[in-house]
Amino acid sequence: MSTVSVVILSFNRREDLQDGLTRILAERPPFVVEVIVVDNASHDGSPDMVAAEFPAVRLIALKENIGVAGYNRGFAVARGEFVLILDDDSFPAPGVIAGLAEAFAVHPEAAVVALDVRSFQSYRENPQSAPAAAPPEVSYQMGFNGAGVAVRRSVLAEVGGYAEEFFLYWNEQDLAIRILAAGYRILHSPTLVSFHKNSPVNRQARRGPFYYTRNLYWVLWKHLPLPRLIARTTGLLYLTLVHSLEQRTTVYLEATWDAFVHSAPAWRQRKPVSRELSAQLRIPLQLAFTLFR
Amino acid sequence: MTRRKVLILRSVSLQQLDQNLPAIQAAFPGAEFHLLTHPHAMAECRKVPGLAQVIPLPSAAPYSPFRLPGGIRRQGYATVVVPVSNISGVGFANVFLTALASGAQDIYRCNLVSEIARIEKTALLGRFLVSFPLRLLALTLTAVLTLPVLLWMFLSRLRSWPESGRKDKL
Numbered sequence: 001m002s003t004v005s006v007v008i009l010s011f012n013r014r015e016d017l018q019d020g021l022t023r024i025l026a027e028r029p030p031f032v033v034e035v036i037v038v039d040n041a042s043h044d045g046s047p048d049m050v051a052a053e054f055p056a057v058r059l060i061a062l063k064e065n066i067g068v069a070g071y072n073r074g075f076a077v078a079r080g081e082f083v084l085i086l087d088d089d090s091f092p093a094p095g096v097i098a099g100l101a102e103a104f105a106v107h108p109e110a111a112v113v114a115l116d117v118r119s120f121q122s123y124r125e126n127p128q129s130a131p132a133a134a135p136p137e138v139s140y141q142m143g144f145n146g147a148g149v150a151v152r153r154s155v156l157a158e159v160g161g162y163a164e165e166f167f168l169y170w171n172e173q174d175l176a177i178r179i180l181a182a183g184y185r186i187l188h189s190p191t192l193v194s195f196h197k198n199s200p201v202n203r204q205a206r207r208g209p210f211y212y213t214r215n216l217y218w219v220l221w222k223h224l225p226l227p228r229l230i231a232r233t234t235g236l237l238y239l240t241l242v243h244s245l246e247q248r249t250t251v252y253l254e255a256t257w258d259a260f261v262h263s264a265p266a267w268r269q270r271k272p273v274s275r276e277l278s279a280q281l282r283i284p285l286q287l288a289f290t291l292f293r
Numbered sequence: 294m295t296r297r298k299v300l301i302l303r304s305v306s307l308q309q310l311d312q313n314l315p316a317i318q319a320a321f322p323g324a325e326f327h328l329l330t331h332p333h334a335m336a337e338c339r340k341v342p343g344l345a346q347v348i349p350l351p352s353a354a355p356y357s358p359f360r361l362p363g364g365i366r367r368q369g370y371a372t373v374v375v376p377v378s379n380i381s382g383v384g385f386a387n388v389f390l391t392a393l394a395s396g397a398q399d400i401y402r403c404n405l406v407s408e409i410a411r412i413e414k415t416a417l418l419g420r421f422l423v424s425f426p427l428r429l430l431a432l433t434l435t436a437v438l439t440l441p442v443l444l445w446m447f448l449s450r451l452r453s454w455p456e457s458g459r460k461d462k463l
Contacts, residue, residue, distance in 0.1 A: 116337050119311030139336060190336045196308055233446075234439050241431035246424055247383050260445070282333070282353055290377070290384035 002101045004032045005080030009070045011040040016089035023091045038074040040065040067167030075161045082152050089197035090147040099192050100150045111155040111184030115148035115194040141188045146172040148194025165265045170215035177223045181273045212288035213255035218266040225272045243289040297324040300370040305378045313376045316407035356387045358394035366396045373397040
């Protein structure tokens, strides 16, 4: 059986983190070699809570909030054959970790097993609906949700972790593209579920639209072949202008400006994917403009 | 007696659908619920309890009134519900226009916090007409800006771009 490291990034969600760790550790199968919590300088006592209540958990308490780069600190010390990535407000359904290990064993071509990330509300209303380690009915996808996904550690070592300059949002799609371009596949099983609390805490009105817009430009510039890059950048510029006018906000323009001014890392890392892969990618430009107000 | 048929146009996340669906079902008691979604989300959506039918869009492209599956109009939906991932529904114009094109009698919006509100078709059309000059202005600005933006990209970065492409093992 494959060994598993669970890596959780935490920021100011002490109660949710406590609940998630309790659930994970309650059923901790023997092949889960470690649970790592990387705390992004929370100021609600999260690191103290982890240290006091979960001594078996490996805590990495950072001195500043470095966004999704915190995950990379966890990946760097993980020892399991695959890494189960969770948010501080998400947890896998009972039996799912065992199902993941089995899915990796049955599908050696898969570098990633993406969980079906559902609302915690659906779990609260009907906890029995959470599937155990059922034989996965699988499909292959072009992305994953970072609130419940397992990645082979060897693949993370090969393609790198999350893009640190992104800070937040689109980091999963960026990593997914690098994994796909390296020739690996992303397996999705709707029978393997994680639940996400989607807490309103920490959600600032401008932060979502800003990072979603800025990072979307960078995803296009890092990965798309030139003709598609030009077409999609032009399309995104048009949507930026339309939604700035319609929604009467400057947040999208600020994000676009920031994308251009701080674009150097995106160009440095640019490795255009093949036209075939580019045609299969789903990068919905509209998404960035649906989160404000 | 025929049950009222309600079509939900899903463009939000499955997590939000999980949260919205109980409120939508409560707002239309006794109705039969159908869900329109992108093809890649069919397997997950089929798991959602309380849906009589899950209907795929023809492609993974964004919602458009010109890309409605053929049978939607013939179904004669009484109501279409558009879940939106914010409070006001801004940014979902294409989904609301698709709702208009469905031929349903009534259109409702279900927002991030599951508040359900009826949207007048005339208001939707009015909003679209008002936004038309803004879209024209944005199109003009895009045309004006695109060349300098591309030139800037080329002059500052292009020479160092690796354009050979990766050998993806698909």
